[in-house]
Amino acid sequence: MTSNEVNGHLAAGDASSSSSKPKRVRTGCLTCRERHLKCDEGMPHCQNCRKSSRVCKRGIRLNFIDTQVQSPPYLLPPVEWNVAFQDESREIASEYKGGLGKYAVLSPDPDAAQVDPSLTFDYPPTAPPTQSLSHQALPPIQGILPDAYEDPPNIIFEPTREQQAQQHHHQHTHSTTESTYSSSTLQGTHYGMSENGLGSEEERREYLNTQEEVLFMQVFVEEVGLWMDSMDPMKHFSRLLPFHSLKEPMLLNAFLACGARHLTLVNPAYHEDKALHYYDTATRWLLKSLQNPNRDTVICATTAVILNVYEIMSEKALQRMNHIAGARALIKECGWNARSTGIGAACFWLNVGMELLSCLHFNWQVAWDPDDWGLDMDFAREQENGKEEVWTYRIVYIVAKIANFRASIPRFSESSPRDEQIRLQKRYDQWTRLKQMTDSWNENIPRTMHPMAYLYPYQTASKSAFPEVWLIKRTTIIARLFYHTAMLLMSQINPMMSVDAEEMSEMQKQHANLICGIVAHVKDRGVASVALRSLAIAAEVLTVRREQEEVLQIFEKITKETGWRISFVFKELKEKWGWDEARSQPPPAAPQQMTNAALMNGAASVQPFQYQTSNTMSTQPMTLQPPPSAGSSSAGRPPSGILNPVLATADFSMPKHPYQTVYVPPNSLATQAQFNY
Numbered sequence: 177m178t179s180n181e182v183n184g185h186l187a188a189g190d191a192s193s194s195s196s197k198p199k200r201v202r203t204g205c206l207t208c209r210e211r212h213l214k215c216d217e218g219m220p221h222c223q224n225c226r227k228s229s230r231v232c233k234r235g236i237r238l239n240f241i242d243t244q245v246q247s248p249p250y251l252l253p254p255v256e257w258n259v260a261f262q263d264e265s266r267e268i269a270s271e272y273k274g275g276l277g278k279y280a281v282l283s284p285d286p287d288a289a290q291v292d293p294s295l296t297f298d299y300p301p302t303a304p305p306t307q308s309l310s311h312q313a314l315p316p317i318q319g320i321l322p323d324a325y326e327d328p329p330n331i332i333f334e335p336t337r338e339q340q341a342q343q344h345h346h347q348h349t350h351s352t353t354e355s356t357y358s359s360s361t362l363q364g365t366h367y368g369m370s371e372n373g374l375g376s377e378e379e380r381r382e383y384l385n386t387q388e389e390v391l392f393m394q395v396f397v398e399e400v401g402l403w404m405d406s407m408d409p410m411k412h413f414s415r416l417l418p419f420h421s422l423k424e425p426m427l428l429n430a431f432l433a434c435g436a437r438h439l440t441l442v443n444p445a446y447h448e449d450k451a452l453h454y455y456d457t458a459t460r461w462l463l464k465s466l467q468n469p470n471r472d473t474v475i476c477a478t479t480a481v482i483l484n485v486y487e488i489m490s491e492k493a494l495q496r497m498n499h500i501a502g503a504r505a506l507i508k509e510c511g512w513n514a515r516s517t518g519i520g521a522a523c524f525w526l527n528v529g530m531e532l533l534s535c536l537h538f539n540w541q542v543a544w545d546p547d548d549w550g551l552d553m554d555f556a557r558e559q560e561n562g563k564e565e566v567w568t569y570r571i572v573y574i575v576a577k578i579a580n581f582r583a584s585i586p587r588f589s590e591s592s593p594r595d596e597q598i599r600l601q602k603r604y605d606q607w608t609r610l611k612q613m614t615d616s617w618n619e620n621i622p623r624t625m626h627p628m629a630y631l632y633p634y635q636t637a638s639k640s641a642f643p644e645v646w647l648i649k650r651t652t653i654i655a656r657l658f659y660h661t662a663m664l665l666m667s668q669i670n671p672m673m674s675v676d677a678e679e680m681s682e683m684q685k686q687h688a689n690l691i692c693g694i695v696a697h698v699k700d701r702g703v704a705s706v707a708l709r710s711l712a713i714a715a716e717v718l719t720v721r722r723e724q725e726e727v728l729q730i731f732e733k734i735t736k737e738t739g740w741r742i743s744f745v746f747k748e749l750k751e752k753w754g755w756d757e758a759r760s761q762p763p764p765a766a767p768q769q770m771t772n773a774a775l776m777n778g779a780a781s782v783q784p785f786q787y788q789t790s791n792t793m794s795t796q797p798m799t800l801q802p803p804p805s806a807g808s809s810s811a812g813r814p815p816s817g818i819l820n821p822v823l824a825t826a827d828f829s830m831p832k833h834p835y836q837t838v839y840v841p842p843n844s845l846a847t848q849a850q851f852n853y
Contacts, residue, residue: 203217203273203274204217204222205217205222205224205225205232205233205234206233206234206235207222207224207225207230207231207232207233208222208224208225211224220232234278235278266279380422380423381422381423382422383422384422388450389432391435391439392431392432392435392436392439392450392454393418393431393432393435394435395435395436395438395439396414396418396431396432396434396435396438397414397415397418398414399435399438399442399701399738400413400434400435400437400438400485400489401413401414401415401418402414402701402702403701403702403703403704403705404485404526405522405702406650406651406654406702406703406705406706407525407526407529407565407568407569407572407651407654408521408522408525408526408565409565409651410518410522412518412519412522413482413522413526416519417431417478417519418431424475425461426458426461426462426465426475426476426479427458427475427478427479427482429454429455429457429458429461430454430455430458430479430482430483430486431482432454433451433452433454433455433457433458433482433483433486434482434485434486434489436448436450436451436454437451437455437486437489437490438489438739439451441489441738441739441740441741442738442739451486455483455486458479458482458483459483459498459499461479462476462479462480462483462499463835463838466835466838466839466840467838467839467840468840469840469841469842469843470842470843471842473506473509473510473842474510474519474520476506477503477506477507477509477510477512477523478519478523480499480502480503480506481503481507481523481526481527483498483499483503484499484500484502484503484527484530485526487499487500488530489740500822500823500826501822501823501825501826501834502826502834502835503523503527504527504531504543504544504823504826504827504834505826505827505828505833505834505835507523507524507527508826508827508828509828509842512524513548513549513550514549514550514551514552514569514573515550515551525569525572528542528544528549528572528576529572529705529706530705531543531544531820531823532572532575532576532579533705533706533709534820534822535576535579535583535820536575536579536661536709536713537709537712539579539582539583539817540579540583540817540818540819540820540821541579541580541583541584541817541818541819541820542576542579542580542820543819543820543822543823543824543826544823545580546573546576546577546580549573551569551570551573552566553570553573553613555570555616555617555620556620559620559621559622560622561622561623561624562622562624563622564622564624564625564649564651564652564655565651567617567621567622567625567655568651568652568654568655568658570617571617571655571658571659571662572658574610574613574614574617574658574662575658575661575662575665577610577613578610578614578662578665578666578669579665581603581606581607581610581669582665582668582669583817583818584817585603585669585817586599586603587817600671600672603671604670604671604672607666607669607670607671607672610666611666614659614662614663614666617659618659621655624648624649624652625647625649625652625655625656627645627646627647627656628646628647628648629644629645629646630643630644630645630646631643631644631646636697638697640693640696640697640726641692641720641722641723641726642689642692642693642696642723642726643689643690643693644693644696644697645690645693645694645697646697647694647698650700650702650703653694653698653700653703654703654706656690656694657691657694657695657703657706657707657710658706658710660687660688660690660691660694660710660714661687661691661709661710661713661714663683663687664683664684664687664688664691664713664714664717665713666683667680667681667683667684667687668680668684684717685717687714688714688715688717688718689714691710691711691713691714692711692714692715692718692723692726692727692730694707695707695710695711695730696726696730701737701738704734704737704738704740707734708731708734708740708742708745711727711730711731712745712748712749715727715749716749716752718753724749724753724755727749728746728749731745731746828841
């Protein structure tokens with residue numbers, strides 16, 4: 177064999193050995209790389225990790241070498257410059273075999289990557305100005321408040337999991353006519369809280385793990401959240417926020433407080449001590465957070481709104497009006513208004529909706545001027561089906577304007593007949609614009625917001641005294657009730673025509689019957705809050721005894737389904753109708769100082785928050801009576817026609833703002849939310 181042949185065989189052997197040698201890949205697990213072992217790249221666990229019972233870590237590890245610099249780092253001069261961070265991890269990973277497989281496929285549409293605006297928070301473009309307020313220690317408020325804020329790493333801002341408990345599964349069904357929980361019972365369980373009442377730092381959890389918490393959360397989602405989300409298309413309170421509350425103890429305790437509170441209303445087997453425990457715990461978390469300038473203002477505002485709902489549901493609400501003004505002030509601090517989306521919109525419309533119902537009851541002006549809401553009132557837009565919530569917001573705006581107009585009716589005449597005539601003409605022009613706006617709303621709404629069916633009273637199976645008006649969507653029912661309420665009020669406040677005039681009288685009677693017809697046949701408990709106030713306004717104009725008796729039966733049905741105590745409504749209506757209480761059978765209702773329905777439809781007076789140093793309102797309890805007519809007075813009751821006294825100072829920019837001895841302005845970089853709803 178020649179030397180050339182030998183060399184040829186050696187070259188061929190080297191080529192075959194090099195081709196059979198496996199290539200070095202970078203798709204093995206990180207565990208094998210750390211152990212300097214060859215990984216078989218098995219999925220989901222490689223063989224080495226299975227044998228050694230180790231965690232098979234996956235991912236891309238990038239090694240950077242030669243990180244030394246020639247000169248030490250230095251701080252750039254404070255001139256106009258911006259720093260932007262650009263994520264190039266996808267481009268770097270693409271240089272490796274299988275690197276892009278760890279990334280999601282990019283959509284070719286640049287707009288497809290944007291988050292749905294209905295699931296995001298709306299923040300102010302600039303943070304509120306930081307005031308020169310020092311940290312103030314919390315006063316001892318009957319054992320409710322915890323120690324003052326000391327430093328960032330405390331229980332408020334870094335809660336994690338605390339306890340291990342057995343998981344219980346609670347099964348029940350949902351009904352649209354009667355409360356599911358009116359007959360359920362629950363074994364007494366501990367609260368699982370530490371000595372300071374705030375729980376340990378390990379409050380974050382993956383799921384609820386006690387029977388009590390599961391029950392209370394289910395009650396909130398299916399009963400309380402039902403009407404809180406009546407104008408929210410995304411159903412934040414009943415669908416989204418409960419999941420987020422698992423990592424926010426402040427939010428979770430507020431939810432559980434409302435659920436426990438509802439159970440005490442519909443089931444006498446439950447006592448309010450558990451509801452009060454969760455309410456006090458959530459209040460402690462909130463007040464503690466308000467002392468931290470680096471707090472999450474969105475979480476604080478949302479919690480305050482939920483605690484405000486709890487106070488509305490309380491039987492003795494005069495003693496627990498701690499968060500109504502605070503919730504409004506925190507909403508303004510977040511910059512939420514009618515243009516907001518996501519949780520900002522949900523909290524804003526719930527808050528202004530509750531205020532509007534209160535102002536309708538007591539003939540007050542709304543504290544937040546509707547013209548400052550920032551609502552788009554161009555009726556040429558959003559006329560397609562599926563935009564019912566937008567039109568619901570618009571009718572809420574119109575009713576708020578009507579409430580302000582009604583509350584501003586002059587109590588005295590001008591000294592000069594000419595001046596009186598000028599003022600009367602101006603008010604009639606305002607009335608005309610409001611009437612045209614209301615009519616235009618009804619003419620431009622989508623078809624889905626008009627009744628699906630209409631039956632005359634003699635056609636109804638129940639032989640009701642009112643027509644059966646069938647509306648399908650919950651927000652549509654809310655909108656139609658507000659619309660008919662607006663038209664009824666407009667017939668009563670015409671500056672040029674008396675309510676006894678034929679046109680106004682017919683208009684009043686028509687819309688009163690439609691309100692009663694909607695409420696009498698609706699099976700959705702989620703509209704109860706608005707239905708109560710609209711029905712009370714409509715019932716005042718009824719003159720037929722049969723219709724009056726059926727209205728009282730409707731109120732009794734609402735009480736049975738929701739647990740709300742509305743005895744004050746019976747008293748007001750019977751006085752309005754001139755019934756003889758001695759011969760009429762009073763409805764079964766426990767006497768209350770102030771009930772949830774009373775607060776939803778107007779709080780006559782509120783106690784100032786216990787930690788406020790100055791008193792801006794009367795602290796005397798006030799009875800709920802109809803708005804006094806001309807020449808009459810009601811001792812201890814705020815006069816009608818004034819700006820809502822409950823929310824008159826609900827702004828942190830005012831000297832006598834809520835949470836006065838607790839509140840610390842947030843830092844400019846700490847106002848963004850930590851969750852993406």
